[in-house]
Amino acid sequence: MNIPVLETGVILIVDDNPNNLEVLSETLMDTGWEILIAVNGEGAIAQAEYACPDIILLDVMMPGIDGFTACQRLKSNPVTCDIPIIFMTALSETVDKVKGLSLGAVDYITKPFEHEEVLARIKTHLQIRNLTKQLQTHNQQLQQEIADRLAVETKLQKLTQELEQRVEERTFQLSQALHNFQQAQVRLLQQEKMSTLGELVAGIAHEINNPVNFILGNLNHASEYTQNFIDLFQLYQQYYPNPEVEIQQKIDEIDLDFLMQDSPQIMSSMYKGTKRLAQMIHSLRHFSRRDDSVVQPIDIHEGIDSTLLILQYRLKANSERSEIQIIKHYGTLPPVECFPGPLNQVFMNLLANAIDAIEESFITNTNFSKIASSSVHLLSVEDNGKITIRTALHKQGSVVVIKIADNGIGMTEEVKQRLSEPMFTTKPVGKGTGLGLSISRQIIEEKHGGTLSFVSEPGKGTEFCIEIPVLSQKA
Known part of the structure; x- marks a missing residue:
């Protein structure tokens, strides 16, 4: 089955496996797209800088620099940072997929390749790429037209009031058109991102759920059987304290006393680990609810906890900072009618930003400490990062309020004024898209009829406040 191709473009395929290159080349042969090939990360970076392809299909495992390193370098280069990157990975490489998306990749293609899926994904991201270029062109045209209008107003100050009114109306129409175009682009990116993330998370949870449940269900039996064997050995030792020489040698060889003492502890550790994995699967399935067309009554706290569990790896201590503490002040809330998947994404965006x-506050203060004199303490930053989450009912129980506060670097007045603009971000190139807060505001205000506000002060942190009705008006 051939999918009709409506977009033209240049595709750079990066893979050190000739078979993969052959399969992808044959798949894309009749599409009309120009195909470029690189067999390692260095070659991919060089070709990307020279040819500026519209999309890069990037393998994870390669000789020299791997796909992740190549992605980081491409995203940090102003020449190539805007080129969409689609990772090529196996379905079992869960960590690779999540890491790839966090580095700035827009999608992934699983191995072995499916013809229709490859074409459909490439076509979708070509359309998004072309929309982005159209937006840039439209912005340039709009700026030029506004500049021309201002020049006309300067030279022709005696124009009639009617002409001035027409200019104002035209400017408003152009601004409204730009705003509508930006909102449409944000929605398109939101839908594609949630679709990709939902498929990834749901697929991971589905694949490992049954094996984990199987292990968890059998560990109780294994523990019971192990204890039975231990009890039996102890009875033998009680009634046959002097075994044959060969048996005694084997007992000494395997250190039977240690085995009987350590085996229950091993079983207990295995049970705790598998239980933890089962909880993670539950959180992934809860987070990846993709049906955003139907309002459902849900437990808000479960959504927040699921998101925190997914972000647990980012909260742990590392070489640059201590562990980030999560402080919960949960109120008593009824089930809230909402769209679970999009609301979980809001929690993810706000917690990740926190x-x-x-x-950033740890990095800033570390650099400042190197400059400051050792005899003068110039910093008043808390030793530990903290994120505080509060929930409560307001307005006679009709509105749920969720507050997420951090003690991070905070925001300046300039940043606060521009925070609602789509595409605005304070993060380095390749690390942030500037869409997180814009998408979150759309989800809260348009889908749930609520409000999203914040307060922030440089050096003292930021607090976001979500207010949504308990009973949805969107049902």
């Missing part, structure tokens, strides 16, 4: 703000 973690970024705390990490």
